[in-house]
Amino acid sequence: MEKIRLIDIREEILSDNQNLANDIRKSLLDNQVFMLNLMSSPGSGKTSLIVETIRRLKDEFRIGVIEGDIDSLVDSEKIVAEGVPAVQLRTGGACHLDAPMIATALESMDLGSLDLVIIENVGNLVCPAEFDTGATKKAMILSVPEGDDKVLKYPLMFSVCDALVINKIDYLGLSDFNQGLLQERVRILNRQMDIFAVSCRTGEGVDGWCNWLRTQVLNYKNHLG
Amino acid sequence: MHELAVTEGMLKVVLRHAEMNKAKQVVGITLQIGEMSDIVDEWLQRYFDYLSRGTIAEGAEIIIERSPAIFRCGDCGEEYIVDIKAGGKFSCPECGTNNVDLVSGREFQVKELKVV
Numbered sequence: 001m002e003k004i005r006l007i008d009i010r011e012e013i014l015s016d017n018q019n020l021a022n023d024i025r026k027s028l029l030d031n032q033v034f035m036l037n038l039m040s041s042p043g044s045g046k047t048s049l050i051v052e053t054i055r056r057l058k059d060e061f062r063i064g065v066i067e068g069d070i071d072s073l074v075d076s077e078k079i080v081a082e083g084v085p086a087v088q089l090r091t092g093g094a095c096h097l098d099a100p101m102i103a104t105a106l107e108s109m110d111l112g113s114l115d116l117v118i119i120e121n122v123g124n125l126v127c128p129a130e131f132d133t134g135a136t137k138k139a140m141i142l143s144v145p146e147g148d149d150k151v152l153k154y155p156l157m158f159s160v161c162d163a164l165v166i167n168k169i170d171y172l173g174l175s176d177f178n179q180g181l182l183q184e185r186v187r188i189l190n191r192q193m194d195i196f197a198v199s200c201r202t203g204e205g206v207d208g209w210c211n212w213l214r215t216q217v218l219n220y221k222n223h224l225g
Numbered sequence: 226m227h228e229l230a231v232t233e234g235m236l237k238v239v240l241r242h243a244e245m246n247k248a249k250q251v252v253g254i255t256l257q258i259g260e261m262s263d264i265v266d267e268w269l270q271r272y273f274d275y276l277s278r279g280t281i282a283e284g285a286e287i288i289i290e291r292s293p294a295i296f297r298c299g300d301c302g303e304e305y306i307v308d309i310k311a312g313g314k315f316s317c318p319e320c321g322t323n324n325v326d327l328v329s330g331r332e333f334q335v336k337e338l339k340v341v
Binding site: 010 | 261
């Protein structure tokens with residue numbers, strides 16, 4: 001009977017994805033391109049926030065968007081209508097975007113002519129949190145109709161993101177969404193998370209979110225010298 | 226929910242290390258997965274059984290060790306476990322503050338292999 005050996009490994013399960021994500025980050029640094037990974041449930045307002053962001057920042061930054069969906073061109077058509085380039089990834093079933101998919105999308109973009117790439121991830125509060133896309137920063141949206149208890153139900157997503165955008169604040173009067181309670185729950189799980197309350201529909205608060213993103217991009221470029 | 230993608234990643238790591246260590250057969254794989262991660266254990270085994278067919282890892286038994294979510298209090302230094310899935314409270318059990326940080330619970334590793 002052959003002897004059983006134990007081999008100590010302690011390597012990340014997703015190490016291949018992680019390594020490629022690190023390569024992507026390096027390539028973005030070389031081209032001085034800031035990449036934001038934007039995640040949320042379906043219908044929270046990712047595309048709307050991206051459209052509103054483009055309208056406010058496109059005169060300062062050259063923007064490109066990577067759209068991720070199971071199927072369809074619905075979102076990328078809205079982006080292209082704003083006058084910025086978009087690449088549509090159709091995953092055909094995968095519930096998240098990963099580094100290989102983003103690498104493929106970036107190959108078809110001219111990084112030399114971009115300052116900011118925004119990834120609109122697949123609508124999903126679970127899986128995208130696990131997969132590093134090589135992005136510089138991560139942001140998520142939680143919309144008022146979804147409820148203020150989502151921090152408790154999806155802790156990983158809230159803990160890996162740098163920013164939280166609470167969208168659809170024009171619905172606050174119609175729900176018992178407790179903003180203070182949400183913020184307290186977020187601070188416990190992720191003290192560094194910056195929180196913004198917006199309505200993409202009315203425009204309220206969107207400037208504050210864009211100021212944050214602008215600062216992030218400028219800091220990134222300035223540190224490159 | 227993304228067990229298939231995870232299993233593919235895991236199989237690559239397993240086969241790479243099995244080859245590096247000149248193993249003939251992988252009989253067991255121990256994973257270290259933190260409480261924060263949303264993986265369904267039995268699906269992981271099922272997907273693995275399917276993907277590993279024809280490789281030296283075929284038939285390996287997967288053991289999942291769950292690491293708890295551990296928080297450290299920024300005020301009194303107390304470290305404590307929170308049962309997130311049971312809806313446990315995050316605040317410090319010693320002094321009650323919310324000035325706390327997550328220090329562990331996001332692990333996602335292949336810990337060790339049993340090979341012949």
